Amino acid sequence: MSILQKIKNTVRSRSIHVSYVDVGSCNGCDIEVLACLAPRYDIEQYGIYVHNNPREADVLLVIGSVTPQWVDKLRDIWDKIPEPKVAVAIGNCPISGCVYARRGTLTSPPVEKYIPIAAQVPGCPPRPTEILNAILSVAPLIFKDYEEKQP
Amino acid sequence: MRSIVYYVREFLRPEWIRKFFSVKTAPLETPSYFKGYPTRTEKECTGCFTCMMICPAPGAIAVLRKKDEWEPEVYPGHCIRCGLCVEACPEGVLSSGRILDVTRRDRTAFASWYHLDVDDNLCMRCGNCCVSCPVNRQIDPQLAGTGTSASDEVIMRIEGGRVRILHMEKCTGCTTCETQCPNRAIRVARMVEGVQLGEAEA
Ligand code: SF4
Ligand code: SF4
């Protein structure tokens, strides 16, 4: 392993930048994501920073069950995130549509139809600890030795 | 001067530097009394489907026939962990957090029944509902093709040119009448009410 790769691994393990996007949910999951920032859970002590700018993000948290207005825009946001990147589905909505998965609602879950999802955190809403654990466990899988894993 | 020296000494302690640069707390544990996804207890499921009927989330729970017994199955990604199925199950088959303990302590339960409602503006008095109802047919085999009946024990009958509901409490909620009605005039609704049992019943 080259020294450069080692440096990259160290930096990436201590500096994960998160952006989140709500593509049509009840806002419950947004509140739980914000709770991760609060002193009780303190997401920044793990080196995870919430920026909400896709251009500097490593992890995209997708919340919500995808309304028609978001179908093309979600793809745009995903394309703006520089490699290496990973998307995590937060809550039941991006997985199944949750309570919106019935006739007469303008949603088209799952979010996997639009962008690749690396991990899912079920729950309505998921607890901050579950969100934290998901980010902490999926990030090293994707970011460690990223350049060496490329074909 | 003393205070500056004190601060420098404080911040140069290896322990302080280590704590400053490394993670301080492990992600918090979820307390055991938090409501999780319902799990099965060792009690036997009777396949009454009460849990499926009360569940507010589409596709969250299914009671499946496995070999010779019924088994409720909860699907994460659909379930919203509301715990209603745990509370509603009459057999105590499901469990989540401390819901079962609390319902036992407070002696709360769910009472449910079916409510029939006929919209007189839509109803054309055809009698299909009265004739098709399996409970009606069992009570009064002589039920006329127009839905009139001599028996006072039927759930409903055509009386005085309109549907009269006599015994709503006998309805089993099969919704046969709903599907047989040409005008969607009759509606079957399942009503659920939280009740607290008295000393004697508990
Ligand atoms: S906990 Fe609530 S959402 Fe989950 S299966 Fe039971 S009733 Fe349905
Ligand atoms: S789990 Fe309980 S409520 Fe559900 S079908 Fe079985 S006995 Fe009925």
Ligand code: SF4
């Ligand atoms: S729901 Fe079934 S039992 Fe109840 S009134 Fe209609 S047909 Fe009869």
Ligand code: SF4
């Ligand atoms: S089947 Fe419908 S239209 Fe006919 S009598 Fe019953 S409620 Fe009225």
